[in-house]
Amino acid sequence: MARGLFAESGADLKLVGVRKQFPGYTAVEELDLTVPAGTFFALLGPSGCGKTTTLRLVAGLEEPTAGRILIGGTDVTDTKPYRRPVNTVFQSYALFPHMTVLENVAFGLRRRGIGDPVEKAHAALRLVELDHLADRKPAQLSGGQQQRVALARAVVNRPALLLLDEPLGALDLKLRRQMQLELKNIQSEVGLTFVHVTHDQEEAMTMADTVAVMNRGRIEQIGAPEEIYELPRTAFVANFLGQSNLFGGTVAESGSGAFGVDVAGRRILVPIDRAQRTTGAVTVGVRPEKLLLVTEEPAPMAGVNVLGPGRVTDVSFSGVSTQYLIDVPHVGTVIVFAQNLVFGPVVEPGAEVWVTWRVEHGFGLADAPAASALEQAHEALVSGVEG
Missing domain, CATH: 3.40.50.300 (P-loop containing nucleotide triphosphate hydrolases)
Structure with missing residues (x-):
């Protein structure tokens, strides 16, 4: 027309x-x-x-x-x-x-x-x-x-x-x-x-x-x-537009293309060009669909972050994918969306697992203290339900 x-x-x-x-x-x-x-x-x-x-x-x-x-x-x-x-x-x-x-x-x-x-x-x-x-x-x-x-x-x-x-x-x-x-x-x-x-x-x-x-x-x-989805600036955006796993920590090292954050004793790398803050106390994140679930502790690999071990606390089937909730000590609940390529869940509640993701999939927020970021994340989730 x-x-x-x-x-x-x-x-x-x-x-x-x-x-x-x-x-x-x-x-x-x-x-x-x-x-x-x-x-x-x-x-x-x-x-x-x-x-x-x-x-x-x-x-x-x-x-x-x-x-x-x-x-x-x-x-x-x-x-x-x-x-x-x-x-x-x-x-x-x-x-x-x-x-x-x-x-x-x-x-x-x-x-x-x-x-x-x-x-x-x-x-x-x-x-x-x-x-x-x-x-x-x-x-x-x-x-x-x-x-x-x-x-x-x-x-x-x-x-x-x-x-x-x-x-x-x-x-x-x-x-x-x-x-x-x-x-x-x-x-x-x-x-x-x-x-x-x-x-x-x-x-x-x-x-x-x-x-x-x-x-x-x-x-x-x-x-x-x-x-906005791939590079949210704040915890509110990260959890209002979709869901995110957010981790608070302190920057422990900085290289040419990435910086390392100490998260509950694990070193998590984040690309410098995907972060709002690169020094001091920071909040970093990764989307649930970017995570891979493994049942044995993976060997260290360049360009890959590892978090765990944790325990699966909930498994929810939603058709295209299955949502896993994993309790990681000193970190909190980690969400994983896994595409349903096979019949039934990959792991059951109670299983010990680790999660991995490629470094380039992570992001860093403008929110400085982890507590503040987590409060904003909760606010975004509640707002999403009310709205």
Whole structure:
């Protein structure tokens, strides 16, 4: 479908020193953010982190306490919501029940006096593959179909910026994953700038070109999904975007490409270019899927870290992989995700095991004391459940 039918291009979004205070608390703290035109941007974080407030500030539904909001280089901080080149798709579809699907999509065009509203509405419905249901009422559609109609209604208005506020939250898991791919394809097709708010880590990583992880009104880290996952800066990010094994220790040596950390009597090597801190007390980590589980103490090998022995305390089958929890003395619980290549678990609870991982898979956090990092890790895990 021709991109020009909907919008010449999206516009960039810039927040400069934006702060939002409510009585008794600050929801957004001095936020500086740039979203390039034509990209799919995700604001990811737990409930109460400020992401939805940020979206409402951009839409004009809230007024910032301080700072400026620019869309396509134009300052819209004091511009009324209906005058901003923005459309929002909410979790609640808010379709007019007495109108047909086609009438719902064409409604905004007719109201604004845009030419050829029916033709444009049909084109938007073809984009979301629902033109064959144009004459149905919303009540005759499934939840996923209603969400696609809401998306078509937003896209047909040719906004420079499309805001998505947890738009897939009401859908079941299988449909949500299908819609994730469809949303990404639609964004690529029409070339708009999408800003998507979600607490779903997989959703953010699946769809977005860039992810910003928010915590307590601030952005903790921003970058491509792969970059943030592979190189988290803080314990909060490491455990909100996926899971991580975090170890506290003291730097004992430093070489040309890696430094050694004393972790419960074991020397753990971490690449210098994958660490935020390389001296003193540090927190280092590795993702659970990077670990290998072995039942005999491995011989020392260049480029490989070893931790153990420990005891398997829990084995959980999840289909694609099995999760093992291992209690390592003076270290704590280590999580291992092992791909299910054989039937049944590799080891049972109570087994003595060691874990190994390649040095290049480790990372070092900005968090200095281990206790602080572990507290933040716990906070991230709890936030993920609540969010």
